[in-house]
Amino acid sequence: MKRTLRIGDKGPEVKALQELLNSRLLLKPPLHADGDFGPRTDAAVKRFQAQYHLGVDGVVGPKTWQALESPGAVKKPIVTPVVVPADCSWMKIAQREIGEREIAGSQHNPQILRYHASTSLKATTDETAWCSSFVNWVLKEAKITGTNSAAAASWISWGAQTSAKSGAITVIRNAAAANSSLTVSGNHVGFLVKETATHYLLLGGNQSNQVKVSSFPKKSWALRGFRWPAAK
Secondary structure (H helix, E strand, O other): OOOOEOOOOEOHHHHHHHHHHHHHHOOOOOOOOOOEOOHHHHHHHHHHHHHOOOOOOOOEOHHHHHHHHOHHHOOOOOOOOOOOOOOOHHHHHHHHOOOOEOOOOOOOOHHHHHHHHOOOOOOOOOOOOOHHHHHHHHHHHOOOOOOOOOOHHHHOOOOEEOOOOOOOEEEEEOHHHOOOOOOOOOEEEEEEEEEOOOEEEEEEEEEOOEEEEEEEEOOOOEEEEEEEOOOO
């Protein structure tokens, strides 16, 4: 049985842990597998624990080791049903986040808190509506300035108007959904995967309390805009 590990530990078992975290979380950039359990390794452990509902404490005990070594623990990015434009680097970043989800109770997914940190609100719970925080964080990772706002409606006038193409930042509204777990205002924002005659397919955060691709029916959700980064 592998020994329990925590921040400050060193050695070959820490190196094995770092290699597993790199493969399971598809970290970009990957952890440096140097056998030193430092702050980045601690953050990666907590992210893995949140994703697999293990209790977020940063301590790698039997349950966390078992989950890391399970063949089913590999986080695979979704293959979108449309071709992503070459000038849409942010969609690849967004896809890598699929599966990040809220933690029920008093604990909070540290990755979702990182999404929040990209806005001026800087919410400290993963229950705070986070669709706009997710879009801001993804664009920040792609070296693009977002709205810095946790409000989905802040994207309506951001950047430039565009057509319904893959990767477009898409704002939709459903007044009946206001004050729900998805949206407080009734507005929602995500990245367009594709538009059909009846639905908007969006890759976004806070969709069923996680990052995923969801389908929004046009009969309930009105389009407020497709937006694209403004040309420099």
